[in-house]
Amino acid sequence: MRHTLPLTPQFYVTAPQPCPYLEGRMERKLFTALQGENAGALNDSLSAQGFRRSQNVLYRPSCADCASCLSARIDVAAFTASRSQRRTLARNRGLERRATSPWATEEQYELFRRYLDSRHADGGMADMDVFEFAAMVEETPIRSRVIEYIDKDSRDLAGVCLTDVLGDGLSMVYSFYTPDRPKDGLGNYIILDHIDIARSAGLPYVYLGYWVPGSQKMGYKAKFSGLEVYFGGQWQKLKNPEGFEPEQHPLGNDPIAEQVANIALPDMAQKRR
Structure with missing residues (x-):
């Protein structure tokens, strides 16, 4: 008997677990499998609705009493480098970009x-072994690239970003870099370079993952001009990060069934023709 994948994605919710960003809160995620010949169309559609990819799963936060985790992207046309970001670009002129499979x-x-x-x-990744790392990088059903940053003099690997190529932009799935250059701002540099890649490719957005107001480790994202967040079912320009007040109320979020019902899906049958 031949088994086929369902045309309509099935959505599930994780069990509550401690939030990694806001102390004392619990998080849940709404997720679906990313697989089959329509994976690219599904990834494009759900990324535009605040979802993120992790291997062959698409997810977004679906917490019962908090909506602080907001998907963030940079509008490339609206971005202008700040003085600090221009200094970051200058400090990293000695790096060379290399894109690989x-x-x-x-x-x-x-x-x-x-x-x-x-x-x-x-x-959460502290115990990841080499096989789990390989799965994170290689288990992708869509068009993905590994962007490496090489020191031109020493030829050492200084930074890496796993990047998905979407229909409307680049999605920075995960990046990491050497801790030996703390003053160089390598994390910010990798974002700045992705803005340059997107601009040269004619892609309008760079997706950064989630921005969490009140989380110090996520604060750097709000320093990029042209930043938009997915809030209230639509992308909105982030004009005042310090004054942004996310919804945190037991009745502030729609029930799971309503959230799923409001997700716009690509026409899978049309994509199969």
């Missing part, structure tokens, strides 16, 4: 481990 290497994993041990030793 999504294959994991030992050099990448070694840099990944150093990055985690230095910056996220108690995070």
